[in-house]
Amino acid sequence: MNSPYLRRRITNALAMVLSTLATLIGLAFLAWILWETLRQGISALDLKLFTKVTAYGEDGGLLNSMVGSLVINFIGIGIATPIGVLAGTWLAEYANRTRLGESIRFLNDILLSAPSIVMGLFVYTIIVLPSTALTHGSTTFSGFAGGVALALIALPVIVRTTDEMLRLVPSTLREAALSLGVPQWKLTLQILIRAARSGIITGVLLALARISGETAPLLFTAFGNNYMAINPMDKMSSLPQIIYQYANDPGDAMHALAWAGAFVITMFVLLLSLASRLILSRTKVSHD
Amino acid sequence: MPAIDTAISTTDILEQRSRRDARHERLFRWLLKGCALIVLASLLGAAGATLWGGRDAFGTFGWHFLVSSEWDPGNDVYGALVPVYGTVITSFIALLIAVPISFGIAVYLSEVAPAWLRTPVASAIELLAGIPSIIYGMWGLFIFAPFFADHIKPWLTSNLGNKPDDGKLSWVAEHVPFVGKLFGSDYPFGASILVAGIVLAIMVIPFISSVMREVFQTVPTRLKESAYALGSSTWEVSWDIVLPYTRSAVIGGIFLGLGRALGETMAVTFVLGNAMHLSASLLDPGTSIASTIANQFSEAAGLQKSALMALAFLLFVVTFIVLLIARLMLRRLASKEGR
Numbered sequence: 001m002n003s004p005y006l007r008r009r010i011t012n013a014l015a016m017v018l019s020t021l022a023t024l025i026g027l028a029f030l031a032w033i034l035w036e037t038l039r040q041g042i043s044a045l046d047l048k049l050f051t052k053v054t055a056y057g058e059d060g061g062l063l064n065s066m067v068g069s070l071v072i073n074f075i076g077i078g079i080a081t082p083i084g085v086l087a088g089t090w091l092a093e094y095a096n097r098t099r100l101g102e103s104i105r106f107l108n109d110i111l112l113s114a115p116s117i118v119m120g121l122f123v124y125t126i127i128v129l130p131s132t133a134l135t136h137g138s139t140t141f142s143g144f145a146g147g148v149a150l151a152l153i154a155l156p157v158i159v160r161t162t163d164e165m166l167r168l169v170p171s172t173l174r175e176a177a178l179s180l181g182v183p184q185w186k187l188t189l190q191i192l193i194r195a196a197r198s199g200i201i202t203g204v205l206l207a208l209a210r211i212s213g214e215t216a217p218l219l220f221t222a223f224g225n226n227y228m229a230i231n232p233m234d235k236m237s238s239l240p241q242i243i244y245q246y247a248n249d250p251g252d253a254m255h256a257l258a259w260a261g262a263f264v265i266t267m268f269v270l271l272l273s274l275a276s277r278l279i280l281s282r283t284k285v286s287h288d
Numbered sequence: 289m290p291a292i293d294t295a296i297s298t299t300d301i302l303e304q305r306s307r308r309d310a311r312h313e314r315l316f317r318w319l320l321k322g323c324a325l326i327v328l329a330s331l332l333g334a335a336g337a338t339l340w341g342g343r344d345a346f347g348t349f350g351w352h353f354l355v356s357s358e359w360d361p362g363n364d365v366y367g368a369l370v371p372v373y374g375t376v377i378t379s380f381i382a383l384l385i386a387v388p389i390s391f392g393i394a395v396y397l398s399e400v401a402p403a404w405l406r407t408p409v410a411s412a413i414e415l416l417a418g419i420p421s422i423i424y425g426m427w428g429l430f431i432f433a434p435f436f437a438d439h440i441k442p443w444l445t446s447n448l449g450n451k452p453d454d455g456k457l458s459w460v461a462e463h464v465p466f467v468g469k470l471f472g473s474d475y476p477f478g479a480s481i482l483v484a485g486i487v488l489a490i491m492v493i494p495f496i497s498s499v500m501r502e503v504f505q506t507v508p509t510r511l512k513e514s515a516y517a518l519g520s521s522t523w524e525v526s527w528d529i530v531l532p533y534t535r536s537a538v539i540g541g542i543f544l545g546l547g548r549a550l551g552e553t554m555a556v557t558f559v560l561g562n563a564m565h566l567s568a569s570l571l572d573p574g575t576s577i578a579s580t581i582a583n584q585f586s587e588a589a590g591l592q593k594s595a596l597m598a599l600a601f602l603l604f605v606v607t608f609i610v611l612l613i614a615r616l617m618l619r620r621l622a623s624k625e626g627r
Contacts, residue, residue: 008521008524009521011521011523012521012522012523012524015395015522015523015526015527016400016522016523018392019391019392019393019395019396019399019400020392020396020400021392022388022389022390022391022392022393022396023392023393023396023397023401023409023413025389026389026393026413026416026493026494026497027409027412027413029416029490030412030413030415030416032427032431033416033419033423033424033427033490034419036427036430036431037423037426037427040430082323083323083326084323086319086320086323086324087320087323087324087326087327089320090317090320090321090323090324091324093320094317094320094321095321095324101324104324104325104327104328106615106619107327107328107331108327109611109615110331110608110611110612110615111327111330111331113544113547113548113551113607113611114331114334114551114604114607114608114611115550115551115552115553115578115603115604115607116551116553117551117553117578117581117582117600117603118334118338118551118600118603118604119330119334121334121337121338121341121581121585121597121600122330122333122334122337122338125337125338125340125341126333126337152330155326155327155330156327159324159327183309183312183313184313184316185312185313185316185317188316189316209418212420213419213420213421213422213423214420215420215421215422215553215554216553216554216578216582219582219585219586220585220586223586240420240422240554243422243426244422244425244554244557247425247426247429247430247558255430258426259426259430262422262423262426265420265422265423266419266420266423269418269419269420270415270418273415273418277411
């Protein structure tokens with residue numbers, strides 16, 4: 001009877017159904033991807049994954065890749081954490097609302113989504129090429145170069161979280177300390193960073209989750225290695241790199257190993273994001 | 289006069305201490321500033337290193353590099369057109385799919401869903417953003433591409449394409465221009481430009497939808513309630529009130545997703561099929577800038593390596609511009625809020 005009202009009602013109902021459907025599509029893909037990773041990964045789990053190196057191929061494991069991933073991630077986080085925390089501190093405490101500070105904050109947000117493969121080529125140019133030239137070709141790719149590439153990817157995450165977390169610290173805390181005559185560097189290091197500690201740790205965990213799945217920048221920096229390498233100056237295997245290599249291999253046994261590696265990485269990343277969520281549940285900040 | 293002596297020495301000590309503090313303060317400031325400048329240096333360095341590495345290719349081929357579709361390591365002739373086309377078309381498909389779905393998710397989470405469901409669903413969607421891209425690649429290569437080849441592709445080729453299996457052209461392929469070419473393919477596998485676009489769409493949905501949801505929440509409640517009081521439906525409030533109010537930030541979120549899609553390497557490399565030729569069909573394999581680099585760089589030398597570096601420079605510049613626009617758009621809403 002009331003055709004305009006009816007039309008509006010139908011439009012509304014349709015839109016609501018479609019938006020619910022969109023959410024269901026998103027959740028369905030999440031479930032599908034996680035389910036397949038779990039199913040294929042668990043069925044490929046085997047003790048030899050953790051005891052043998054990739055040199056044995058189909059009969060081998062992923063030991064050297066896991067150790068390599070740990071070493072490279074450790075280097076990456078080890079470099080990015082101090083630099084990122086200090087840079088974030090500068091943005092929040094010293095350069096807030098200055099022109100240079102605002103520009104760096106802005107560029108840091110861009111670096112956050114910059115293509116990781118370009119970062120890999122950058123590190124290839126500044127570390128791999130010079131080290132090859134200096135040692136007349138004896139050192140080329142290295143786990144250290146891979147770590148630096150990952151550090152560049154982790155850096156903007158840590159800078160941003162530190163910056164945001166410090167800006168959440170109430171200014172009364174700063175004023176109280178300054179009125180007691182505490183110099184600003186001491187105030188920053190001993191009071192503010194401590195007050196924002198849980199948020200900063202969250203940022204570091206998020207950065208670690210981000211870099212532990214990165215593949216592209218490692219291809220031209222750490223390269224890969226079928227044998228165990230602990231020395232960061234050697235070529236080094238990593239889980240993402242070996243997944244990439246094995247997934248492109250025609251053999252089914254290699255695919256199973258790749259799924260096992262994918263399973264390990266996914267579990268690691270999910271646990272990290274769970275842990276960071278737990279720490280973060282006390283404080284609220286946005287991450288995109 | 290011991291009292292005066294102590295007074296003098298106290299001032300001395302105080303002065304010494306304040307000088308020391310000032311010195312530490314200066315040092316600390318420089319240290320912090322240096323660390324912040326590393327952020328700047330890594331952006332400039334990445335652009336500079338790839339430009340420097342690509343100088344031979346740019347010098348040899350000039351502007352021709354951008355428009356040539358030839359990529360022939362045998363004759364040392366390189367053009368960027370095929371990978372550039374692949375990057376652009378896969379990202380475009382990704383946005384075409386991801387934008388409406390993300391908008392739907394954001395509307396659902398901010399207007400439709402019951403309050404108790406919002407946080408868990410939002411965290412689940414954000415979980416998608418945390419999954420490493422190589423996992424998307426594995427899933428795409430081993431699960432989704434075969435699924436696509438078995439269930440979706442036959443339907444598309446026989447109902448829309450110009451090369452159907454039974455040789456009978458469908459009405460759409462005959463009468464609607466271009467559609468036949470887009471969906472015509474005699475390539476038997478799933479890995480293709482369309483599959484890469486779909487996988488990219490799934491990857492960028494959490495980024496776009498979380499930005500949209502966040503900015504939708506900044507719309508003043510009184511604005512929405514006024515519209516509801518005038519008899520608007522939920523959809524009308526979302527489309528006519530919330531969306532116009534947040535338009536610039538929504539566009540920013542979409543560009544953020546585009547920036548991600550353009551630079552994505554692993555997920556795309558796995559499902560794109562890596563074919564260095566230009567094809568009008570979305571069901572044929574192709575390549576992208578990032579996957580060309582990932583596939584060829586380790587074995588490349590000389591001019592080929594330089595051409596790959598030049599590709600990386602192009603990619604970096606384009607994503608930089610896209611992300612710049614994204615951040616500027618996002619910032620406009622923030623300044624409107626008075627932040």
